[in-house]
Amino acid sequence: MAAIVNLLKSGDYQSLKKKVTFTFDDGYRDFLTGALPVLLRHKAPATVFIVTGMLGEKASWSGNSKHVQLMAEDEIRHIRAQGIALGSHTMTHADLTTLDQEELYRQLKESRARLRDLGESFYAFSYPWGQWSSQASGAVKASGYECAVTVSGEIRPGRADIYCLPRITMRGDMDFKSFQAFFLPADC
Numbered sequence: 001m002a003a004i005v006n007l008l009k010s011g012d013y014q015s016l017k018k019k020v021t022f023t024f025d026d027g028y029r030d031f032l033t034g035a036l037p038v039l040l041r042h043k044a045p046a047t048v049f050i051v052t053g054m055l056g057e058k059a060s061w062s063g064n065s066k067h068v069q070l071m072a073e074d075e076i077r078h079i080r081a082q083g084i085a086l087g088s089h090t091m092t093h094a095d096l097t098t099l100d101q102e103e104l105y106r107q108l109k110e111s112r113a114r115l116r117d118l119g120e121s122f123y124a125f126s127y128p129w130g131q132w133s134s135q136a137s138g139a140v141k142a143s144g145y146e147c148a149v150t151v152s153g154e155i156r157p158g159r160a161d162i163y164c165l166p167r168i169t170m171r172g173d174m175d176f177k178s179f180q181a182f183f184l185p186a187d188c
């Protein structure tokens with residue numbers, strides 16, 4: 001994320017071509033066995049956006065995944081030591097657009113402080129539920145984050161807002177062909 005944000009800031013869109021980074025929301029424990037070995041094998045850069053107030057707990061915010069285990073602090077420190085970047089996904093997976101001003105800033109500032117404690121020095125943020133507003137993105141910036149990502153959106157480097165960066169969603173049921181289709185013209 002840091003390399004891409006720096007290129008976006010400098011307007012070096014040529015160098016951005018063919019640059020890819022992987023991001024993972026929530027910090028599920030199966031990252032350790034599913035994604036980490038593959039990322040390390042391919043030396044692929046990645047950021048995991050963690051729910052900093054719920055390390056080691058279950059993903060209780062979601063009906064679908066409420067029993068899914070989140071990585072504990074020692075596991076987060078382990079992936080950081082392996083070169084995986086950490087980002088914030090708030091303290092409690094809060095929808096920023098529903099919070100009052102005080103709670104909005106508390107979620108952002110406490111979460112950022114937690115990232116620092118865990119050894120992170122580049123502060124990236126991912127909006128829980130993909131929910132953002134101009135007030136929310138302003139608060140993310142004012143709280144000392146260097147960029148923020150949404151869950152979807154059109155990739156237009158020349159017009160990128162670094163506090164509202166789009167991502168391409170990869171789901172478990174997608175095969176390689178449908179993933180390729182994001183990048184290649186239909187007749188390739």
Ligand SMILES: [Zn+2]
Nearest residue numbers: 025026128129
């Ligand atoms: Zn999430």
